[in-house]
Amino acid sequence: MKVLVPVKRVIDYNVKVRVKADGTGVDLANVKMSMNPFDEIAVEEAIRLKEAGKADEIVVVSIGVKQAQETLRTALAMGADRAILVTAADDVHTDIEPLAVAKILAAVAKEENPGLIIAGKQAIDNDMNATGQMLAALLGWSQATFASEVAVDGDTATVTREVDGGLQTVKVKMPAVITADLRLNEPRYASLPNIMKAKKKPLDEKTAADYGVDVSPRLTVVKTSEPPVRQAGIKVGSVDELVSKLKEAGAL
């Protein structure tokens, strides 16, 4: 079985995000970029399926600017076999919207015929949480989102999902789209031999036009702003004071 894993190049989770002065988005110039952490989990899950003999090929695909090639190399260094880079923008600040990404991924999936697509549940930049779901809908495949456990058996996958207040276990028929949640696994570091091998692994370069997908935005960002600065706390001297302050704040 082939597993397809979409990976997105996003601002590194350690970077303190700065809003651009004109409020149109966040500043991405000269900022450290990395693979979306949920996608790393998805890649890891695919590698584990391969190690368990359930998958035989892992294809990673990234849609965005040319620099996403670095993200693909990282996935190859982790253990993916092959990569497809779909260039869809020139400016690092251009975000390709979930529907366009899902359409391109659907086209890639039709060419590649994977048994499983494992995606991250969302990208940490825009937190859309939409691509996996849209992709499943476009392909007419089953979907299991927010996976914290995946077991593949024959042509079904049993997926434990993280839902509000608990876990839900679903069985889906493959081909299927699974989206990875935080607790699915702990991604590995790229080993040095794999880093050295990554360059030799095939990386196909495509453009959005190759798939006939129009990536022009449908959404307009009205404003981007910093989260409100947290107010400093106060220290109370006694229980009585605490109670009265809580009453003042309307919490009691």
Added chain:
Amino acid sequence: MHFGLSEEQDMIVNTVRAFVENEIYPHEAMVERTGQVPLELGLEIKQKVIDLGFYACNFPEEVGGAGLSHLDFTLVERELGRGSMALTHFFGRPQNILMACEGEQKEKYLLPAVRGEKMDALAMTEPDAGSDVRGMKCQAQRDGGDWVINGSKHFISGAEHADFFIVFVATGVDDTPKGPKKRITCFLVDRGTPGFEVREGYTSVSHRGYKNYILYFDNCRLPDAQVLGEVDGGFAVMNEWLYATRLTVAAFCVGRARRCFDHALSYAAERKQFGQQIAKFQGISFQIADMITEIDAADWLTLSGAWRLDQGMEANREIASAKLYASEMLARVTDATLQIHGGMGLMDDFPIERFWRDARVERIWDGTSEIQRHIISRDLFRPLGA
């Protein structure tokens, strides 16, 4: 000229940095507090590094290493410099002088060291012979077909976990026009060899948990098979293989300085006095500007030294400059970072006081700053006959 990292180099840097952040940082406070790395933890780190294929990555592929270039390896060292040295010791970069192993020595020392089965330590320094290595008193005399060693070595790092020691010993004196000159031979000495004892050394202000030891030789008998390189050829192996270790010190300093700098930058941006962020005071912001300028300068000096080695170019002076400048830069950067943190900088709630203490030894070991200046100036003046 091209100043960017390749994709591989980028991944090497990212991987080692992530490793240090996830596998080393969480244990640092404990190591500082106890002055000790629990052996199980050290071995666990070592196993992870072996599994990742980074163990002994400074060795060529023929002997089981990863065959990294000097430049790639310097990038690894730079990222490791961020972490506690007591812990990153288990990241395993055996002394590359082991490449001088011949015949059975390869099976006994070189290959096990590369595989992580045996750890090494290197001993040159003596109480009366530091910068003046050749002034060493520890000596070996012929007895039958063997060597009998007497004397001591001190300040020996890594001895705690070493299975064997690479020891430089005087094996005779030559009369030269400039006076008597000692001949030096390098020996491989197994822990537990009769007449050889390893004792705990001094408590150092720098790199807690990365201890130094004293080695004693009391009629320690070694066969010729334990000679690394040629008899009386100790300086030759030293010069061939230990030449580049100064770059690892420089790389350490750059990595450590960058970690320290991040603290300085964010503290200056957050700490408020007189109703504003202290970064708004030019007295602080200009220090930050100087710090990053010096860090970048040291970084490029170090990487270019490594690059020169890879090109097969002369690099002795350049490496000395890198070691000198990076270690002195780290002293200034850690000191300024501490100053920016005010009193809190001295408290062990922050790692700053530790960075500041750790920095001190970098100007001393692997050739003091004065010795590096000596190397640099001799390189410039020798051709002028001065």
